[in-house]
Amino acid sequence: MEKWILIDKMDQVKEVSEKLLQAKVMAVDTETTGLNPHISKLRLIQIAVEGSATVIFDCFKLLPEAVKEISDILTSPAIKIFQNAKFDLKFLRSENIQVSGWIFDTMLAAKLLKTSGGPQSVGLASLVSFYLNQTLSKEQQKSDFSSKLTMEQLNYAAKDAEILLDLRLRLLDEIKKNQLIEVARLEFACVYAIASMEYDGIYLDKKKWLILSEETQQMKEKALSQLYPFIGYPTVQLGLFGNHKAYGSNVNSNKQVLKMLNENGISVKNTSKQSLSHFVQHPIVVSLMKYRYASKALSSFLHTIPNQININTGRLHPQYSQIGAWSGRMSCGRPNIQQIPRGKAFRQCFATLPGRKLVIADYSQIELRVIAQISGDQRMIVAYNNGDDLHKLTASLVLQKKTSLITKKERQAAKAVNFGLVFGMGAAGLQAYAEETYGVKMSSSEAVLFKERFFMAYKGVETWHKELQKNKPGISRTLAGRKHTYNRESGLSIRYNTPVQGTAADILKNALGMLYVKLKDSNTSIVAVVHDEIVLECDQAEAQETSLLLRKTMEEAGARYLKDVPVVAEASIADSWAGK
DNA sequence: TCAGTTCGCGCG
DNA sequence: AAAGCGCGCGAACTGA
Numbered sequence: 001m002e003k004w005i006l007i008d009k010m011d012q013v014k015e016v017s018e019k020l021l022q023a024k025v026m027a028v029d030t031e032t033t034g035l036n037p038h039i040s041k042l043r044l045i046q047i048a049v050e051g052s053a054t055v056i057f058d059c060f061k062l063l064p065e066a067v068k069e070i071s072d073i074l075t076s077p078a079i080k081i082f083q084n085a086k087f088d089l090k091f092l093r094s095e096n097i098q099v100s101g102w103i104f105d106t107m108l109a110a111k112l113l114k115t116s117g118g119p120q121s122v123g124l125a126s127l128v129s130f131y132l133n134q135t136l137s138k139e140q141q142k143s144d145f146s147s148k149l150t151m152e153q154l155n156y157a158a159k160d161a162e163i164l165l166d167l168r169l170r171l172l173d174e175i176k177k178n179q180l181i182e183v184a185r186l187e188f189a190c191v192y193a194i195a196s197m198e199y200d201g202i203y204l205d206k207k208k209w210l211i212l213s214e215e216t217q218q219m220k221e222k223a224l225s226q227l228y229p230f231i232g233y234p235t236v237q238l239g240l241f242g243n244h245k246a247y248g249s250n251v252n253s254n255k256q257v258l259k260m261l262n263e264n265g266i267s268v269k270n271t272s273k274q275s276l277s278h279f280v281q282h283p284i285v286v287s288l289m290k291y292r293y294a295s296k297a298l299s300s301f302l303h304t305i306p307n308q309i310n311i312n313t314g315r316l317h318p319q320y321s322q323i324g325a326w327s328g329r330m331s332c333g334r335p336n337i338q339q340i341p342r343g344k345a346f347r348q349c350f351a352t353l354p355g356r357k358l359v360i361a362d363y364s365q366i367e368l369r370v371i372a373q374i375s376g377d378q379r380m381i382v383a384y385n386n387g388d389d390l391h392k393l394t395a396s397l398v399l400q401k402k403t404s405l406i407t408k409k410e411r412q413a414a415k416a417v418n419f420g421l422v423f424g425m426g427a428a429g430l431q432a433y434a435e436e437t438y439g440v441k442m443s444s445s446e447a448v449l450f451k452e453r454f455f456m457a458y459k460g461v462e463t464w465h466k467e468l469q470k471n472k473p474g475i476s477r478t479l480a481g482r483k484h485t486y487n488r489e490s491g492l493s494i495r496y497n498t499p500v501q502g503t504a505a506d507i508l509k510n511a512l513g514m515l516y517v518k519l520k521d522s523n524t525s526i527v528a529v530v531h532d533e534i535v536l537e538c539d540q541a542e543a544q545e546t547s548l549l550l551r552k553t554m555e556e557a558g559a560r561y562l563k564d565v566p567v568v569a570e571a572s573i574a575d576s577w578a579g580k
Numbered sequence: 581t582c583a584g585t586t587c588g589c590g591c592g
Numbered sequence: 593a594a595a596g597c598g599c600g601c602g603a604a605c606t607g608a
Contacts, residue, residue: 252603254587272588296589299602325598329592336600339591367592423596433596497597501592531592531598 027164189513201315220294377460424493511557
């Protein structure tokens with residue numbers, strides 16, 4: 001049997017596809033001329049099945065003619081194994097090749113196993129060495145697929161696909177052994193949504209963005225000039241590449257800023273916002289905070305994001321890491337769309353072209369609802385089922401007042417109490433947190449009292465905490481079975497937090513998987529996902545319908561895991577991410 | 581000189 | 593005894 005066969009003529013495609021269509025499991029890999037699906041080209045598609053030679057499609061020769069035939073193969077009922085499916089899916093999409101059915105992503109499987117003694121590095125070579133005890137040449141990754149193919153390249157290309165057949169069997173074994181089947185299904189179903197979201201990207205109104213940049217630049221300069229008396233006035237210095245300004249000290253240097261602050265009677269240990277919050281009336285602090293805000297906005301967002309607009313699509317294509325956080329949450333970068341400032345000025349730049357709308361939906365208090373479910377706290381469960389306002393309820397229980405008499409301020413304080421205490425914050429932490437986050441002042445004795453009353457009121461949460469304390473070093477699982485392991489040193493708060501954050505991630509990913517299926521043949525794109533929020537872009541005429549579908553899907557996805565607590569999502573239609 | 585670490589801060 | 597958690601990114605700093 002030949003190891004592999006290169007297909008570069010249409011009549012050969014028909015010959016090999018018969019065999020491939022019969023397979024129950026196929027391993028798929030692609031080679032491309034680069035990493036960006038909107039710039040680089042798909043060069044090879046390798047498909048390996050058990051018992052016959054690996055098929056290598058030469059895309060330069062076959063596409064677009066063979067799109068239909070290759071799509072037929074990749075939409076067959078077979079399980080498709082990929083290493084980092086997202087990457088291949090985007091390139092296949094760029095050539096209009098369809099893929100459907102169950103995916104087994106070896107990289108995601110390995111990431112799920114990281115907390116169960118799996119490999120710490122999840123690249124293909126590492127996985128092959130870890131699970132199969134073989135060495136895989138890394139030469140392939142460096143090789144250039146834009147010119148003529150060499151025999152060596154084809155050998156490696158075939159090998160990368162073939163090895164996935166064996167790798168899946170080993171990973172499947174581990175996944176079963178660690179009872180990760182359900183969460184693996186969840187992750188695998190979600191890959192399609194993430195790949196299409198990255199491929200479609202999100203539109204940024206560059207003009208508005210540049211105006212905001214200029215305003216912020218002015219703000220930064222103004223704040224800087226207000227700091228001159230303390231950091232020194234600028235002097236023009238002769239530099240190698242022309243004149244440049246120099247100051248007595250560098251405002252960006254925390255070390256120098258700390259010294260300057262201390263010299264001016266502001267006794268802080270570090271220069272963080274938190275420490276400075278005790279001196280907000282001081283003019284230095286006012287200017288420094290303004291400078292910091294503007295400087296952060298400029299360097300992290302305003303200056304860098306326009307450069308990341310793709311030249312061919314005119315859109316941003318943030319990269320998501322599906323299992324980016326230890327908890328199971330996704331992370332995001334280039335740019336990190338999950339940390340765009342909440343201010344309207346920033347969010348209104350994330351917009352649509354005429355005729356299109358954004359549909360924005362988020363879960364209401366998802367983490368607190370997860371806590372209610374996981375802890376089984378009866379009072380919380382009853383409150384949510386009655387549609388009560390949980391923050392108000394906490395305020396009334398902690399302050400021992402009727403809910404009808406709770407003021408807005410008191411509700412805010414209770415919000416801090418809810419979030420802080422269920423995640424293991426102490427009384428002192430609660431006090432500081434309430435003031436910093438919600439501007440609510442409470443004395444330390446008040447904080448201690450509130451904490452006691454909180455756990456008195458929510459007995460279920462207290463027992464849940466006690467159980468987690470006993471479980472040392474221990475493991476925990478989210479409601480989809482995602483596993484976390486703790487060492488002896490792991491603090492309590494991490495034990496309280498991880499299963500909650502992780503379950504919320506399970507729910508969101510379930511929603512994304514379901515959503516992809518429903519939106520597959522529509523003109524609607526998923527454009528952003530931010531932990532408990534999903535943003536879609538659709539035709540204006542379909543906005544109402546899409547909004548309902550999004551809300552219903554998110555709620556249904558949550559109901560699968562929160563059996564005793566209602567899951568509520570809220571959706572709105574808007575021209576930008578800032579809302580209506 | 582340069583890779584790796586730390587601080588500070590944006591989001592949920 | 594006291595304690596929120598999870599990320600990515602830019603600038604400064606550190607160390608060989």
